[in-house]
Amino acid sequence: MNLLVLVAQTLFPYAVRTDPAPGLLRSKAESRSLHCEWLSLSEAERRQPGRLTPVRARGDYAEREVMLCEQQLLAAGTRAPGEDAILASLDATVTALANRTDSLGLDDRVWMVEANHPSAQVASKIAFATKNALMGGGLRVTDRSPTLSAGDVDVITRLGPEESYAAACKRYADNGSLRPGDALLAVMVRDRRETALHSGVCTEGNWAWLR
Amino acid sequence: MAAMMRALFAISMLLGAPARGASPIEEAQAAELERVRVEVADEIQLAAYDLVDELIVGWSKDPVFDEPTPVVLAGVTVPVGLGTGMAALLENHISSVLRDNPTSQIQLVHCPACTAVVVQSGPEGTVVSRGIDNPDTLARLGGATGQHALFVDIEAEGSWLVLRARLTQLTPDLPIVWSHTLASPGSSPALLRESRNLKSAAEARQEYLDALRDRGPIQIPVRFAVRTYASPFDDQGIPPPPFIWLQSGVELGATEARAWTASLLVGYSFIPQAYQGLMGQARVSRLVTGRVRSHTRPDLYLFLGGAVMTVWGPATAGFQDTVLNADQIIVALDGEGPRTAFGTFQVGADLRVGNRVGLSTFLEVMPSLRNSPNMGTYVRVLGIGYQSLGTEVTFWF
Numbered sequence: 001m002n003l004l005v006l007v008a009q010t011l012f013p014y015a016v017r018t019d020p021a022p023g024l025l026r027s028k029a030e031s032r033s034l035h036c037e038w039l040s041l042s043e044a045e046r047r048q049p050g051r052l053t054p055v056r057a058r059g060d061y062a063e064r065e066v067m068l069c070e071q072q073l074l075a076a077g078t079r080a081p082g083e084d085a086i087l088a089s090l091d092a093t094v095t096a097l098a099n100r101t102d103s104l105g106l107d108d109r110v111w112m113v114e115a116n117h118p119s120a121q122v123a124s125k126i127a128f129a130t131k132n133a134l135m136g137g138g139l140r141v142t143d144r145s146p147t148l149s150a151g152d153v154d155v156i157t158r159l160g161p162e163e164s165y166a167a168a169c170k171r172y173a174d175n176g177s178l179r180p181g182d183a184l185l186a187v188m189v190r191d192r193r194e195t196a197l198h199s200g201v202c203t204e205g206n207w208a209w210l211r
Numbered sequence: 212m213a214a215m216m217r218a219l220f221a222i223s224m225l226l227g228a229p230a231r232g233a234s235p236i237e238e239a240q241a242a243e244l245e246r247v248r249v250e251v252a253d254e255i256q257l258a259a260y261d262l263v264d265e266l267i268v269g270w271s272k273d274p275v276f277d278e279p280t281p282v283v284l285a286g287v288t289v290p291v292g293l294g295t296g297m298a299a300l301l302e303n304h305i306s307s308v309l310r311d312n313p314t315s316q317i318q319l320v321h322c323p324a325c326t327a328v329v330v331q332s333g334p335e336g337t338v339v340s341r342g343i344d345n346p347d348t349l350a351r352l353g354g355a356t357g358q359h360a361l362f363v364d365i366e367a368e369g370s371w372l373v374l375r376a377r378l379t380q381l382t383p384d385l386p387i388v389w390s391h392t393l394a395s396p397g398s399s400p401a402l403l404r405e406s407r408n409l410k411s412a413a414e415a416r417q418e419y420l421d422a423l424r425d426r427g428p429i430q431i432p433v434r435f436a437v438r439t440y441a442s443p444f445d446d447q448g449i450p451p452p453p454f455i456w457l458q459s460g461v462e463l464g465a466t467e468a469r470a471w472t473a474s475l476l477v478g479y480s481f482i483p484q485a486y487q488g489l490m491g492q493a494r495v496s497r498l499v500t501g502r503v504r505s506h507t508r509p510d511l512y513l514f515l516g517g518a519v520m521t522v523w524g525p526a527t528a529g530f531q532d533t534v535l536n537a538d539q540i541i542v543a544l545d546g547e548g549p550r551t552a553f554g555t556f557q558v559g560a561d562l563r564v565g566n567r568v569g570l571s572t573f574l575e576v577m578p579s580l581r582n583s584p585n586m587g588t589y590v591r592v593l594g595i596g597y598q599s600l601g602t603e604v605t606f607w608f
Contacts (some may be wrong), residue, residue: 027270035370050501070370073397079292128364132375135390143385
């Protein structure tokens, strides 16, 4: 009997599977498919109502934090890993970007957004999310896009990333598609292997990297 | 030179050749990937519908426009990797829910030129774009200038499904007049709302809680129980037979959540020619699967309780504290048999569905019969030997 209790106590942590780390009953692939985040008790209570004991009126006797692990919506391999890495954290990325843009003090401008990614579908997602984040920050945003002539495109695509965005910015201002009251926020990956998004701002023909 | 031309020709033929046929393994992998995509899309579709419903609930409660306004559904995009079939389903759902909720002040209109690719050539150059991206051209094509375009994007971001929507005015400056982002954890079940009576998630939860509370704190349980008694270790005594009980009384929830409940029941047991019995029982139960009882999933309670029983009849001799001899058994069979009264303590678990039907099991100890030679113990925990094992089915009214 005692041996049974001992074995049960030993296996209990594995049986209840509260820890997202791989172990006896959870493979590495299974652990990788989880999306885990630390939450405060109040946030966890809001997200998973009824599953936690709320903080008592006079406080708890111990500091409590919650790690919430949920299955990722799309299984690994459903889409390209590079795209998945960008899209999985898109909301946090564009929110940080909008905060940074907001801090530039260009509130009087009308903002255009341009996104560059090897996948047009992902680029469209990035642009959509960025526009919403800028609107959320109280900025005026337009769906207009600055344009380049075929000759400009031919020249600019031969330049490296450092020069090409600055050159495009100048051409946008010169051809009038980026007006004096406009500002352009460009979001891009500079190398198709990277999963971080870079950004820069173009105002009146002047290009500045934000990130 | 000729050799170089031949080499160039060979390279161009190689580059221009059609893709080689996929191997069976690659075909199997592609088929498996497609199966996974379909499965995921099926799961995400309801969650995406839920987000669309939430978006339109928001418009109904706080309309973007003061009066009914024509809006072109300019684009619906779905998570990367899930194909376009889902986009068509979402478009239909958006149209259907908007039609059923005119208070949203958004009237979807048909505008083929808006989503068509248009080409405009002028002194500045040639611009190729969709109609909605070029309102000037749209106006020349007879498209509706001054309307609004609705863009909806749904994306799977980690474990979250995120919906982004924006409304753009179709004037030359294309200002975005409204935007909103909604997110829902993939683990939360879809509300499956009725489109004609849309409710927000908060309202739906309130309705759910109201439904939980509508029956009040007091309920009437009717319980059928079977108690079995462990055989003695030395096989010298005679254990009592299984007892069947019919019980009823009241159960009181300490709060509307019914996390704590207490019950007081009386019971009667009768098997002709064998035994009869009366009992009174009190229990306190604690919900262990959450803080509020659920309508949608089973609730598990743990309980502690006590009972007082009195039993009589030919088959109740086993409740005595002595080894029965042949005379005692014959006398018991001949008349009403001995009458015994004793107290018990119980511990057990109760699985309830919708607080209407429950199945429970418990262990019971009878302190006054702990040394009875007619009874053994099923299990011994913390020095307490439990002599009885019971199972119950309960209906709450």
